[in-house]
Amino acid sequence: MTECKAQSAGTALRPGAERAVRLARKKLMAGERLDINAMAAELGIDRTTLFRRVGNRDQLVMSAILSITVPTLTRIIASAEGSGVTKIAYVVETYARASIEAEWFRRWIERDPERALRLLTSKASPLQQHVVTVFEELLIDEHAKAPIGTPLPIRDMAYLLIRILESFVYSDLIAGDEPDWTKVGPAVSALLRPDQPDART
Numbered sequence: 001m002t003e004c005k006a007q008s009a010g011t012a013l014r015p016g017a018e019r020a021v022r023l024a025r026k027k028l029m030a031g032e033r034l035d036i037n038a039m040a041a042e043l044g045i046d047r048t049t050l051f052r053r054v055g056n057r058d059q060l061v062m063s064a065i066l067s068i069t070v071p072t073l074t075r076i077i078a079s080a081e082g083s084g085v086t087k088i089a090y091v092v093e094t095y096a097r098a099s100i101e102a103e104w105f106r107r108w109i110e111r112d113p114e115r116a117l118r119l120l121t122s123k124a125s126p127l128q129q130h131v132v133t134v135f136e137e138l139l140i141d142e143h144a145k146a147p148i149g150t151p152l153p154i155r156d157m158a159y160l161l162i163r164i165l166e167s168f169v170y171s172d173l174i175a176g177d178e179p180d181w182t183k184v185g186p187a188v189s190a191l192l193r194p195d196q197p198d199a200r201t
Contacts, residue, residue, distance in 0.1 A: 017053040020060065021063045023039055023042065028104055029104040030104070033111070036051075036057055058115075062119055065127055069127060069131070073091075083146045084146025084148055085142075085193070085194065088188060091138060092135070093182075093188070096184040097181035099169045100181050120166075131165075132155070135162060136154055138158075148192050149193045149195060160191065161188060164188060165184055168183050169184075
């Protein structure tokens, strides 16, 4: 995943938070820990003001990661060729690859794996919520262009797609296996076979 300043409407920042998120993003991508006291001093504000603008440390981390994820997914979708199952599998697999190959992201996860998994993969995670919404919109758009098997409601299918992605991206933490983005596309293609029943809602 590469750096970009974009932020989606669904992940709008609190007033005054932009500078803090940019700084957090810069530090994360440089492999540095986020020291709230040091960041507040660097921004010329006190700790209480920083918390008021960005929430707690975990919320700041997720805002920084989202500020990278949002444009990364947008770019991947824009570059995807084909339609239907082919395009969806490409998008999910390419996003998985970007997540695995981003060295700063892997370093951040390795520093505190349990906390990282909680922040990234729980249903309360703003990152997961955003990606599920993107996958849901992609499923709806591509279903109109080519046959797609949707044996579950679209929102549930989008959630299942991210769970497939997570199982391979974080497989080292979940099962002790090496992360492997190459398995994501085939798994998604198998799930969305056109001969599956259609349960769209």
